[in-house]
Amino acid sequence: MTTFVDRVELHVAAGNGGHGCASVHREKFKPLGGPDGGNGGRGGDVILTVDQSVTTLLDYHHSPHRKATNGKPGEGGNRAGKEGQDLVLPVPDGTVVLDGAGQVLADLVGHGTSYVAAQGGRGGLGNAALASARRKAPGFALLGEPGDLQDIVLELKTVADVALVGYPSAGKSSLISVLSAAKPKIADYPFTTLVPNLGVVTAGATVYTVADVPGLIPGASQGKGLGLEFLRHVERCSVLVHVLDTATLESDRDPLSDLDVIEEELKQYGGLGDRPRIVVLNKVDVPDGKDLAEMVRSDLEARGFRVFEVSAVAHIGLKELSYALGELVGAARAAKPKEEATRIVIRPKAVDDAGFSVTREDDGLFRVRGEKPERWVRQTDFNNDEAVGYLADRLNRLGVEEELMKAGARAGDGVAIGPEDNAVVFDWEPSVMAGAEMLGRRGEDHRLEEQRPAVQRRREREAERDEAVREFEAFDPFE
Ligand SMILES: Nc1nc2c(ncn2[C@@H]2O[C@H](COP(=O)(O)OP(=O)(O)OP(=O)(O)O)[C@@H](O)[C@H]2O)c(=O)[nH]1
Numbered sequence: 001m002t003t004f005v006d007r008v009e010l011h012v013a014a015g016n017g018g019h020g021c022a023s024v025h026r027e028k029f030k031p032l033g034g035p036d037g038g039n040g041g042r043g044g045d046v047i048l049t050v051d052q053s054v055t056t057l058l059d060y061h062h063s064p065h066r067k068a069t070n071g072k073p074g075e076g077g078n079r080a081g082k083e084g085q086d087l088v089l090p091v092p093d094g095t096v097v098l099d100g101a102g103q104v105l106a107d108l109v110g111h112g113t114s115y116v117a118a119q120g121g122r123g124g125l126g127n128a129a130l131a132s133a134r135r136k137a138p139g140f141a142l143l144g145e146p147g148d149l150q151d152i153v154l155e156l157k158t159v160a161d162v163a164l165v166g167y168p169s170a171g172k173s174s175l176i177s178v179l180s181a182a183k184p185k186i187a188d189y190p191f192t193t194l195v196p197n198l199g200v201v202t203a204g205a206t207v208y209t210v211a212d213v214p215g216l217i218p219g220a221s222q223g224k225g226l227g228l229e230f231l232r233h234v235e236r237c238s239v240l241v242h243v244l245d246t247a248t249l250e251s252d253r254d255p256l257s258d259l260d261v262i263e264e265e266l267k268q269y270g271g272l273g274d275r276p277r278i279v280v281l282n283k284v285d286v287p288d289g290k291d292l293a294e295m296v297r298s299d300l301e302a303r304g305f306r307v308f309e310v311s312a313v314a315h316i317g318l319k320e321l322s323y324a325l326g327e328l329v330g331a332a333r334a335a336k337p338k339e340e341a342t343r344i345v346i347r348p349k350a351v352d353d354a355g356f357s358v359t360r361e362d363d364g365l366f367r368v369r370g371e372k373p374e375r376w377v378r379q380t381d382f383n384n385d386e387a388v389g390y391l392a393d394r395l396n397r398l399g400v401e402e403e404l405m406k407a408g409a410r411a412g413d414g415v416a417i418g419p420e421d422n423a424v425v426f427d428w429e430p431s432v433m434a435g436a437e438m439l440g441r442r443g444e445d446h447r448l449e450e451q452r453p454a455v456q457r458r459r460e461r462e463a464e465r466d467e468a469v470r471e472f473e474a475f476d477p478f479e
């Protein structure tokens, strides 16, 4: 039996996008071919996918750093770079994904359910894609974006068919070791089991899993002992087995009162009332134990429980028990509505990338924050003047210059785009709002205007131009 690892920290890195390519078509006798640099390929995502053949998080415990492949750069001849391959990480059914702060990001239930843990970077556009009427032969291309880096925590609640519940040292781990091939730690001191063990039992045609979990004591539902830890794991089991110790040496305990205590804890914890449950009287190889078992059997049956007398040590009554559990599990599976929640792909919430903000900081620096401007900066090759010019145009079209003006920025002021720890800082040179243009229509000043929607701005520009054309045509110097 593998050790049950139920919590791992995982560091995932998506692939970087490939850079776009800047290239000019070359052909004999046609010296002035157009731009033909292809786009870079997207970087691969890191995706967690439920795979029912995986039962533990052990693999991630051993190698917690995982990376998807990068996209390839674009090439000349309009060849796009190859996309990076997604890295699909199989996880057990019932894996919960948390962020570093303990917030739940996803609860993965059902074969095939997926969660995109880190998104690949976009590939950069090649110069062919950047060509426009105004910019016929761009001498630059956009850089690929870095892939997401995420630190996540995976947690696994046991998803076993059967949970063994009972006092410490009742023999739960012993029972699982003889019912299945599992080899859990067994000892005669309380709380030997600190994390749940999982065993696979075959009873005829039915194969099911049994979880062996830490012992319960009075107050467990309030967090005493390892109680809560234990109860959290029981939540997803469909059958409960009370393992009662018939040979305990503690004078204040007997199978009936033990059962009451455990039932009370289950009730306090809540949500487990509908699980079918049976009673196992363990340790009947001990003569006193056998006597006690026979004494309490009818009481237990009167309370509606099916009762099995067993000995984990002497291998008594195990077959009957395993077949009875197989039947209960089979019935529970048949009654369970088919999981429809399969093949869901959960993506991190899309960020609203429409807006941006300009703030003036204490040191006089103007900071621009926003999904688009920050992405555009990442895509820019700052060694290429043309690429920097293209960035300036994009920022201007988005209205960043206008907002900088409104915020009081002047030529030469420092502007930072991006967060404090990762920003591009430059001296601002307003590109268009210089001289007469700044005044706009007669008597108006752009700096005092509210920003209008792009459509309206265009209409106004066109109207202005039409008026200028009319004025020009109507002008008669000889009048
Ligand atoms: N005589 C006898 N002893 C048993 C039997 N089953 C378990 N034991 C003993 O009881 C002690 C506790 O057994 P475990 O299987 O560790 O009990 P547990 O319920 O898993 O205990 P925790 O993990 O502490 O909750 C060990 O010394 C076992 O050898 C049995 O059928 N007969």
Ligand SMILES: [Mg+2]
Binding pocket: 172, 173, 174, 185, 186, 192, 193, 212, 213, 214, 215
């Ligand atoms: Mg145990």
